[in-house]
Amino acid sequence: MYLDKITSPADLRALDLNQLDELCREIREFVVNSVSKTGGHLGSNLGAVELTIALHRVFESPRDVILWDTGHQAYVHKLVTGRRDNFEQLRQRHGLSGYPSRSESDHDWVENSHASTALSYAYGIASGFETRGETHRSVVAVVGDGSLTGGMAFEALNNLGHKGRRTVIVLNDNGRSYAPTVSRLSTAVSRLRMKPQYVRGKSRIGEVLDRVPLGGEVKRGVRGAAAAMREMWEPPAFFETLGVRYAGPVDGHDIAQLEAALQDATEYDGPIVVHVLTRKGHGYSPAEDDDEKHLHDTGLFDPATGPAKSSGNKRPEYSKAFTEALLRHAEKDPSIVAMTAAMPGSTGLIPFQKQFPDRFYDVGIAEQHAVTSAAGMAMTGLRPVVALYSTFLARAFDQLTYDVGLHQLPVVFCLDRAGITGPDGASHHGVLDMAMCLRVPNMTIFAPSCFEELTIMFDHAMTITDGPVALRWSRGAAPSAVDGAVGSGLGARKVRDGSDVAILAVGSQLHASVEAAEQLSSQGLECAVWDVRLVAPLHRAMLREAAGYPLVVTVEDGIRVGGVGSAVADALTRLTDVARLPRTLAIGTPVDYLPHGDAETIKAELGLDGSGIAATIYKQLNQSGVR
Numbered sequence: 001m002y003l004d005k006i007t008s009p010a011d012l013r014a015l016d017l018n019q020l021d022e023l024c025r026e027i028r029e030f031v032v033n034s035v036s037k038t039g040g041h042l043g044s045n046l047g048a049v050e051l052t053i054a055l056h057r058v059f060e061s062p063r064d065v066i067l068w069d070t071g072h073q074a075y076v077h078k079l080v081t082g083r084r085d086n087f088e089q090l091r092q093r094h095g096l097s098g099y100p101s102r103s104e105s106d107h108d109w110v111e112n113s114h115a116s117t118a119l120s121y122a123y124g125i126a127s128g129f130e131t132r133g134e135t136h137r138s139v140v141a142v143v144g145d146g147s148l149t150g151g152m153a154f155e156a157l158n159n160l161g162h163k164g165r166r167t168v169i170v171l172n173d174n175g176r177s178y179a180p181t182v183s184r185l186s187t188a189v190s191r192l193r194m195k196p197q198y199v200r201g202k203s204r205i206g207e208v209l210d211r212v213p214l215g216g217e218v219k220r221g222v223r224g225a226a227a228a229m230r231e232m233w234e235p236p237a238f239f240e241t242l243g244v245r246y247a248g249p250v251d252g253h254d255i256a257q258l259e260a261a262l263q264d265a266t267e268y269d270g271p272i273v274v275h276v277l278t279r280k281g282h283g284y285s286p287a288e289d290d291d292e293k294h295l296h297d298t299g300l301f302d303p304a305t306g307p308a309k310s311s312g313n314k315r316p317e318y319s320k321a322f323t324e325a326l327l328r329h330a331e332k333d334p335s336i337v338a339m340t341a342a343m344p345g346s347t348g349l350i351p352f353q354k355q356f357p358d359r360f361y362d363v364g365i366a367e368q369h370a371v372t373s374a375a376g377m378a379m380t381g382l383r384p385v386v387a388l389y390s391t392f393l394a395r396a397f398d399q400l401t402y403d404v405g406l407h408q409l410p411v412v413f414c415l416d417r418a419g420i421t422g423p424d425g426a427s428h429h430g431v432l433d434m435a436m437c438l439r440v441p442n443m444t445i446f447a448p449s450c451f452e453e454l455t456i457m458f459d460h461a462m463t464i465t466d467g468p469v470a471l472r473w474s475r476g477a478a479p480s481a482v483d484g485a486v487g488s489g490l491g492a493r494k495v496r497d498g499s500d501v502a503i504l505a506v507g508s509q510l511h512a513s514v515e516a517a518e519q520l521s522s523q524g525l526e527c528a529v530w531d532v533r534l535v536a537p538l539h540r541a542m543l544r545e546a547a548g549y550p551l552v553v554t555v556e557d558g559i560r561v562g563g564v565g566s567a568v569a570d571a572l573t574r575l576t577d578v579a580r581l582p583r584t585l586a587i588g589t590p591v592d593y594l595p596h597g598d599a600e601t602i603k604a605e606l607g608l609d610g611s612g613i614a615a616t617i618y619k620q621l622n623q624s625g626v627r
Contacts, residue, residue: 001026007082009056009107020255024049028283030087031075036303038090039423040098041072043281043294047174047252048142051276052076054258055140055170058266062106064138065125069118069147071099071111072297073172081107091423093597098424113427114395115365116150118143119169123156126165138168138266145173146342149364160271161243168265169244169273172252174280239273248275253282318473319348321451322414325458326385330356333462336383339374341367347387347416367392371399371411378409383462386411390418390430390472397436400468405440408467413437414458418472419508419557420589420603425596431589433472434506434535434558438567442467444490445535447507451478452486453533460489474508474557475599482514487533492542498526501617502546502582506532506556506564512603513555515610520617527617535564538571546582547572553585553617557608560588585620587613 002023005011015023027049035042053076055066061081068074078096079087083105089095100108110121122141129137147153148171160167239246245268250261258276265272281287281294286306288294301307330336330352338352339361353360363370367388374384393400393415404411418430437445444464448454454473461469487493495510496517505513510531517527528549530542546552552572554565565586572581589606603609607616 003027003030003079003084006080006084009061009080012053012057012080017256020053024053024255025283027076027079030079030084032284032303034087034090035075035298036301037088038092039297039299040091041075041297042284043287043290043296044073044144044174045075046284046287047278047280047282047294048073048172049076049283050253050255051142051170051172051258051278052080054255054262055142056080057255058259058262059138059140062109063136064140065109065122066107067109067112067118067121067125067139067141068100069112069141069143069153070115071113073142073144074100074108077107078105081105091425091596093595093601095597097596099427111425111427113424114392115144115147116153118147119153119156119160119167122167122169123159123163123165126160126167127163130165135166139166140168140170142170142172145171146365149342150366151368157239157242157244157271161239164243164270166269167271168262169271170262171248171273171275172278173249173275174252174278243271245270245272246275247272249277250274252276252278316451316478317476318448318451318454318478319346319416321454321478322387322416322458322471322473323348323351325455326352327355329458329462330359333383334359335381336385336462337361337377338385338387339363339370340387341365341370341392343387343389347389347414349387367396368399371396372403374411375399375403375407375409378404378411379407384411385414387414387416389428390415390433391421391428393433394436400436401440404468405443408442410465411468412458412461413468413470415470415472417475419474420594420599420606420608421475422599422602423596426593429589429594430472431558431594433470434556434564435562437470438536438563440468443536444469446471447532447535448473449479449505449507449510449531449533450481450486452481453531454478456486456488457533472507479508479511482511482531487531490534490537490539492533492539493531494528494542494545495531496527496529498528500525500550501527501621502549502552503527503529503613503617504532504542504546504552504554504564504568505529506535506554506558509555509557509608512608512610512613516555516613516617519610519614523618525618525621532564536567538567543568543571543575547575549582551585551617551621552582553587553613553620555608555613556586556588557603558588559591560586561591563588583620585617587616 002019003026028046031045059066083096086096091098097104099111099113101111102108112118118141122139126139237246247261250257261274265274298307337359338349340347340349341363342365344350344353344362370386374386377384415433418433421428421430437443446457448457457471461471483495496514503513503517513529517529520527554568556564565588569584594602604612
């Protein structure tokens with residue numbers, strides 16, 4: 001096997017084209033088998049095999065900088081930079097990251113897992129090289145067409161063109177981000193230029209002009225007319241208008257074509273786009289046949305058959321409750337619109353899209369635009385529901401605060417993957433959303449602890465018209481109600497009595513908190529447990545009752561500094577109808593970048609499982625002398 005002999009990018013340069021074709025086949029087989037055992041991003045990596053090999057044959061990493069936007073397409077890059085033996089632990093705790101990682105290899109410059117940022121990195125690095133006189137080093141940014149739907153990419157293009165920074169921009173155009181790409185910029189150009197009619201027409205014009213015995217001025221005039229005709233057939237030369245040269249399109253699965261185009265690009269003294277056409281999931285039929293996302297990401301599966309369709313026997317997910325509640329309200333209220341940022345499937349909006357296509361908005365990888373445009377919709381009387389991953393809300397905090405919050409607009413934010421999410425690591429844990437939303441005045445924040453609660457909370461959220469609302473829930477299967485009961489309205493719910501400690505549990509941490517209370521009970525400590533339900537505004541009756549305990553403990557799956565624990569401590573100090581304030585203890589995630597791995601394992605390491613919560617409370621009571 002050729003793959004056995006690849007330990008560094010230099011080993012690629014010894015192979016001829018036939019050997020490289022065989023290597024690509026081996027790499028695809030290796031990636032499919034590896035991801036089938038660990039889960040991970042599959043389709044995007046299968047589509048970037050030839051491109052990755054060509055990049056590493058033309059450029060000399062790490063002397064030359066190769067940036068991946070987004071980094072989930074970098075598995076092949078990891079393979080050819082000497083990390084093959086670590087793929088058995090891909091995305092596992094203490095194993096190989098699912099994204100580029102500076103701590104893993106000198107070939108990885110950034111952990112780039114939020115899209116549309118690579119061109120800004122490229123601008124900064126190219127500027128640094130120029131300032132330091134390191135003109136022998138190239139900067140390459142591999143950018144998907146989906147990433148070009150993000151505003152930050154356009155800001156960087158503007159500066160690259162304005163300053164003329166020497167950068168090779170590889171536009172990896174597969175017509176998709178997670179879902180089909182929401183853009184006419186790249187895909188319109190590529191699909192048109194690949195049409196046989198266009199190619200034949202362009203060549204015939206050239207042949208005719210070369211054969212006809214015209215004078216120079218006449219020929220230039222005719223060529224000018226031909227150029228004008230071309231502009232009728234093609235979209236405007238967007239990149240070149242910004243001062244960025246354009247080359248392509250190139251077949252992204254033809255190594256010879258790719259190498260020739262990339263080599264030519266290195267000769268240009270300025271920013272240049274090399275437009276590469278690839279197919280997501282290329283070479284693996286289950287990925288090619290997946291119409292929704294071409295196996296963009298997947299759990300464990302049989303490589304021979306691909307991921308199996310859901311049997312429907314597993315516990316329901318929070319997103320299912322959200323989808324059902326949204327459809328039920330949308331059927332009755334035509335003012336409800338739904339919006340997402342390139343992720344309709346993973347946020348549960350595809351059923352809404354199918355049933356109400358004129359009321360569905362996918363804005364591409366553009367969370368800032370999504371939030372502000374939702375504000376504009378709300379100003380006209382619509383009821384926007386914006387579905388995002390928790391981690392991506394951070395990209396639009398300014399818009400949430402000033403475009404929605406300042407105007408007290410009734411936009412409902414539905415935040416999936418909140419809390420500790422697991423294998424995608426530091427950039428994907430949703431531990432900041434509650435701390436951010438708590439900073440927005442007059443924002444209502446719900447945290448469901450079970451499948452049933454999400455439905456109830458969404459129903460109530462749709463009645464709130466004097467400001468924004470957020471509902472946040474964790475990834476995957478949703479538990480049922482801890483005691484078979486649920487809350488209502490804007491109140492907290494007491495789920496367990498006790499006299500020694502008051503535990504205020506937030507969202508998914510309710511079940512672990514009840515488990516902790518049961519463990520402490522066996523040690524002679526009786527803990528009352530509340531399902532907080534409403535992070536903001538906090539339920540005053542819950543606070544008043546909790547204030548009568550010697551110790552009030554908050555448990556959340558977000559950062560404990562500036563999170564719900566801080567809000568509870570502040571609210572207790574403001575109570576005027578209690579004689580004595582209790583001690584408070586906030587249990588949550590540290591202000592740190594959390595590693596990748598199994599979510600439950602990470603929670604246990606952080607003391608956020610039942611045993612960890614019980615141990616922390618027991619230690620606090622002993623230190624304070626309450627016992």
